Amino acid sequence: MRDTVYFLAFEGFADWQAALALCEIRRPGDWQLRTVGFSMQPVVSMGGLRMLPELTLEQLDADDAALLILPGGHLWERRQSENALAAIARMHEQGVTLAAIDNAVLALARVGLLEGRRHTASWPGQIAMHVPQYRGHGDYDDRALAVADGGVITASHLGSVEFGREVIRALDLYSPMDREHWYRMFKLAVPPPWLGSGQAAA
Template identity: 60%
Template sequence: MRDTVHVLVFEGFADWQVALALAEIRRPGEWDVRSVGFTREPVMSMSGLQVLPDIGMDELDLQAAALLLLPGGHLWQCAQIEQAAALARRVHDAGAPVAAIDQGVLHVARAGLLDRCRHTGNWPGQIGREAVNYQGQDQYDANVLAVSDGGVITASHLGTIEFAREIIHTLDLYSASDREHWYRLFKHAVPPPWLAGESVEVVRAA
């Protein structure tokens, strides 16, 4: 049963880029969220939070994987860069979607997952410069902050809310209308109809 969402954690990973998505994934209580490290050794995020990975890469159960999240953050070791790309390929080949943001997009590009699907990233040209085998230039969409296609979600470092929205849609969280209200709330501070009355009361009380 695919009931586990995995997030890759490593030294210096950009924790805030996946935080909103993970919070929404956990909210319904139907998904198990597990952190995956290159090993089980603790790592420190870019924000200074120490994280002890739940599992190492070689322990990931592909049959249980519902989604793999790859946050941004620089991997300087060649071995880790190759391992991250290989992990993305393994999960995708096993039938689960892969969601990548910022530098994480480079790993799915190195895995060859962007050559035939619409995708985006931080800026045009970055992926081709960093991923030498990348063949998806014609599929790159510079007009969106996040997009989902072919079992792959990609996002710019500026698109954390759009990234979360694509993940929410992929996992079929909430109804279509609720997802749209969620996006308007977090992106534009427009409260949903069921909160509009409360917002008015708060303003009056102030």
């Protein structure tokens, strides 16, 4: 049963980018959320949070994985990130949805997952600058802050709320109407109906 969401944590990962998505994954209590690392050593996020991985990339098991979340960070611009590429490709091949935001989109480009698949990134030209073999220019959407296509979610560094909405949709959390209310609450500060007029005014 695929009931687990994996979050990749590494030294200097951008901790805020997937925060909304992670909170909504945990809220219903139906999903297990596990932290995966390049090793079992503790890592410190960009914001200074210390995190201890529960397993390594090599130990990822696609049989129970519904989603692998890849946050941004400077690591994706360096060769160190190549250690993750085989695991990312393997998880995708076995039907696991991949969700990458900001620089993590570069990893998906390096394993060829953006060609023939609608996608976005933080700014036009970002992917080609770091991934010479990138051939997905025709599928790049510069109008969207987050895009989901064919089991792959990509998002701009400015699209944390949109990224969260795509993750929520991929896991089929809430009804379509509630998902839209969730988005409007966090993006536009529009209180959802379930808050009630008294709480909204407060």
